[in-house]
Amino acid sequence: MNTPLVIRPRIEDVEGQPILRPLPSAQCRSVGPFVFFDHMLQTRYPAGKGMNIRQHPHIGLSTLTYLFQGQIQHKDSLGSDQVVNQGDVSWMTAGSAIAHVERTPQALIDSDFSMHGLQVWLASPKAHEQGPGHYSHHPAATLPVSDNLGVKIRMIAGSGFCLESPVPVLSPTLYAELQLQTATTLLIPAEHEERALYVLEGDAQLDGEPVEPHALVILPAGTTPTLFADSDCHAVLFGGAPLDGPRRINWNFVSSDPARIDEARQRWAAGDWPRVPGESERIELPKGKGSPSPL
Numbered sequence: 001m002n003t004p005l006v007i008r009p010r011i012e013d014v015e016g017q018p019i020l021r022p023l024p025s026a027q028c029r030s031v032g033p034f035v036f037f038d039h040m041l042q043t044r045y046p047a048g049k050g051m052n053i054r055q056h057p058h059i060g061l062s063t064l065t066y067l068f069q070g071q072i073q074h075k076d077s078l079g080s081d082q083v084v085n086q087g088d089v090s091w092m093t094a095g096s097a098i099a100h101v102e103r104t105p106q107a108l109i110d111s112d113f114s115m116h117g118l119q120v121w122l123a124s125p126k127a128h129e130q131g132p133g134h135y136s137h138h139p140a141a142t143l144p145v146s147d148n149l150g151v152k153i154r155m156i157a158g159s160g161f162c163l164e165s166p167v168p169v170l171s172p173t174l175y176a177e178l179q180l181q182t183a184t185t186l187l188i189p190a191e192h193e194e195r196a197l198y199v200l201e202g203d204a205q206l207d208g209e210p211v212e213p214h215a216l217v218i219l220p221a222g223t224t225p226t227l228f229a230d231s232d233c234h235a236v237l238f239g240g241a242p243l244d245g246p247r248r249i250n251w252n253f254v255s256s257d258p259a260r261i262d263e264a265r266q267r268w269a270a271g272d273w274p275r276v277p278g279e280s281e282r283i284e285l286p287k288g289k290g291s292p293s294p295l
Contacts, residue, residue, distance in 0.1 A: 010022075021038050042068075066087075152178070
């Protein structure tokens, strides 16, 4: 029997928001198209405080933000300005150059609130790495849900479990939120070649072995493991088709061509980049990052 690979996340901080980041890691650089996985830990903000991620650039990827608590205001260089609520999907495809801002809406800052959610990056297929960017917002009510025998599955993006999300993914993708009541089971089908399980909360077993919360479990290809909930369990399952070739990542840039990353770094540093309307502050290019590393 193949033993799943278990990856424990590293702790990061993004503009004051604590993050757990299991992907990428030295053990696993991608799962399907997913090259970045950030768990924004549940955080209580007092009145007057909030998250404020200033203007920053991307190439060669799509970002997907999904919240369990709180709100985020998304603004980008395409002119999008959207408040993202709990259960909504915020989907942005960078193409050859895009910039965006993510912050707590002012209405939420005026009182204390909690923030909890996920943000992932999906590497674009080579055919979509260049070209114009795109943004779409998908309210919670538009995402398909299966709710049977104590197991609730919401398809955030892609397809699986006979569900298909409206989010315009660019390659075969699986991204599902799982909620299992105590003593329920879920057979995980081998619908996608690469898959990973991340338990947000609760006690669970995978084929009889305990699953550590906040650890990323890479499921062996072709297997159909059974997830059992020892207590109420909240998790996500994600993956898809393997990437169409190696990727490199450097700061906020992802590409199959290192020269495009070098060009993007130079352009952002020089201020030659699309701007988010109404925004003047930006995150400057980090120094001393060196050449892009393989992804």
